[in-house]
Amino acid sequence: MKDLIVTQNLTKMYGDKAAVSSMDMHVKQGDIYGFIGRNGSGKSTTLKMLCGLAFPTQGSIRVFGQSLSRESVRKRIGVLIESPGLEGGRSAYENMYLKASLMGIVDPDKEIRELLTLTGLNPDNKKLVKRYSMGMKQRLGIAMALLGGPDLLILDEPINGLDPEGMNQLRSILVELNQKKGVTMIVSSHILGELSKMATRYGIIKDGCLVKEISREELAAECKDYLYLKTADAKMAAVLLEEKLGIQNYEVRPEGEIRIYQNADPGQITTVMSSAGIPVYAIYGHQQDLEGYFLDLMGKESKTGSSKKGGRRHA
């Protein structure tokens, strides 16, 4: 698949502070790109630059192989950044109609009704948007982003304020759009469990730097099952694992933890350790999820990243 979004050295400075720093992002056609990072890590700023609402201080953005400053490119992008941009004094239908008319959609009634129904809103509801709940506003924001059938969707925290049913519904809509119509998406979210159910690739950002880009398959490989073993003597236990049980694929971690990445029988391991007089404190199978992977990565980066970050700022 070819790259749909490519950023090179993308940087955004606010005064002396780099909100986004030298970012080289690659989003492939057909991806649902999960964009993950802590609060204030630069996710929203990056997404704002990707849809032309903020100007990069440095670097370039190419979307569909062209510059973002081309109108033909912008017309193919649907956007929901932070809170939905809505006119509170109008109904959902009227908000949709305004967006449709600015996009030049002729006779948009049918499309508006379809999209409002798809996102769980009533097209005939005359209630003013300012009286909507946060979840309803979010649904309307999503419907507006879908107007005109975009080829690329940029959604910043789209699940915010949605109830579990709404989250499920939104996920179904996005996955269907991706699979049936080939719509590429960048979705940022703090709800990693929800994101992991739909994303095909991930970009992980920390302090404005893109730490890692990884596909779902690569992530699954990195989060592979392991057997967790905690004993009184990790070094001795490691020797026993190798010599008595022939286990080679394992990792001794700090604080006496051992992670065994190959098939092994926990009962057998416990027996071997006990007969060697090494107390076993814990032994269980473990499957790391996206959240665990993210926290692990953030932890690693915190330990190694401080000097790197300082270097960048001085550069």
Next chain:
Amino acid sequence: MLNLTRMEFRRLFRDKSVYITLASFLGFILIALITMKLVTDQNLLSFATENGFEFTAEDQADAASFLSSTIADFVSNLLFSGGLMVCFSAIFCAVSTCDDFSSGFGKNIFSYYPDRSYYIVSKIVTHCAINAMFILALTAASIILFKICGFPNHLGDPLKMVLMLLIGWVALIPLAAQSMLLCMLIRNAAVASILSILCGLGVVAGVLETIAGLFGIHVAQFFPPYLVMMSPYISGSASTGSLLSFAVGQNGLGTNLLLSVFASLLWTLTYIWLSQKVLSKKDIC
């Protein structure tokens, strides 16, 4: 840009606040004319006096002056020299523009249109249309209410009246553009409204005229507020002679109308260019 302008038209002309404002202006005219009727009609005057109302000699003089003026004078004083249209245009432009940023609706526009000058131009075009609607509606309402109230005032020279309305409307174009620039710089409706009103009523032009006047140079005619204030003269209330004499500057004011119109259009282009520059330098959110 046509789509954006169409959207702006739909947005503003389907906004209740436009019609509420228009209705309140009409109410204001009605109250003013009813008051004048009370003072100018002998039967109503004696009825009001019997019921405890007091009228001074000054009121009587005002009433006499009112009766000797034309409807065109009333309209020009109400709309232009009275500052109604300047204040309306400034406030309406500031509120509707800054709202795009505070409500976030602007994100829909700016994520779709990379050329931000489209936004500036479409906003100004829409505000010019709203101004035209208000000028025409208030003028028509004034003429009708004068007739309904039974005032004997003449309409005035229709040609001069049309020219006065046209020039007044043209003079509001650079003020709308100026208001856009202030909105782009400040993005706060209250502050932008106040500054737009002050600039629109000629505070900056007046200061510059005073300073330049010390050196024997007169610059006021090159600023848009002056054109607004000229409209009563165009309608004929200051007996400045023919339209032709006005146009070539032999009107007692030493003012060349065409030069002022040209200066206003030049200011409009300058404000549009500056607004576009400011908008292109600042992030939307």
